[in-house]
Amino acid sequence: YYLMFMRILYGFFILSLVCCSREVRAGKGDIPLSLSFFNNGTSLPGTGFAGIWNRSVHPGVQAGYYHTYKQWPNSNFFQTAKLGYFYHRFAQQAVQLYTEAGYEYRFKFRLSAALTAGAGYLHAFPAIPVFRQENGTYVAKANWGRPQAMFSTALTLGYDLEPCLKLPVKPFIQYQFWMQTPFVKDYVPLLPNTAFHIGIQYTIKRQKDRQHEN
Secondary structure, three states: OHHHHHHHHHHHHHHHHHHHHHHHHOOOOOEEEEEEEEEEEOOOOOOOEOOOEOOOOOEEEEEEEEEEEEEOOOEEEEEEEEEEEEEEOOOEEEEEEEEEEEEEEEOOOOEEEEEEEEEEEEEEEEOOOOEEEEOOEEEEOOOOOEEEEEEEEEEEEEEOOHHHHOOOEEEEEEEEEEEEEOOEOOOEOOEEEEEEEEEEEEEEOOHHHHHHHO
16 A cells, blocks of 8 residues: 555656646746755654754755746745755655645735645655674665655745845745654654755746846
8 A cells, every 4th residue: 555655646746747847848937946944853843942943953955946826916826846855863864855735825015924735755864874684793784765755734934025136036934844654664654854944935037028027
């Protein structure tokens, strides 16, 4: 059942990326990109400093692409594609590749709030050497990592600086809760994680959109 579930998950992710890439190649709309740095912790929401910041530093970096499906005067429905990496000392380091569906609302004073939920692929590597017993001695095992699944939900607050900087820039903070599975099949099938992101979103304007504006 796990392999079947993973195949369905991967299929959904690839299909989502294909749909987004077709829109990009068709030249429809702008191209919002993001870059964030985050601190990850194996904890439930509400723990850590102020309930959002893990006291131990486990750094990570993430890049993202946003595609808008529906635009309203003060809000939009969008999808993301994200690639990330984080390092958790003495536990694991991992590469994340996932997609999210989200809804963003823009307030009159240039502040925006977005809720997202998604799923994707995670490849985790032990952050410490792993050994196996061979002929009465212990030898190091090859560290190829383990394929796993991840599920994510997040709240993002951003502030649009384009009106004052004349650049399509939006700094943001994000609080993310995500689950990793299976972490240890026998006794920790689901590992909860929280991540606090600080980042920036930059929108690449289409050339024909600029000409239309001019």
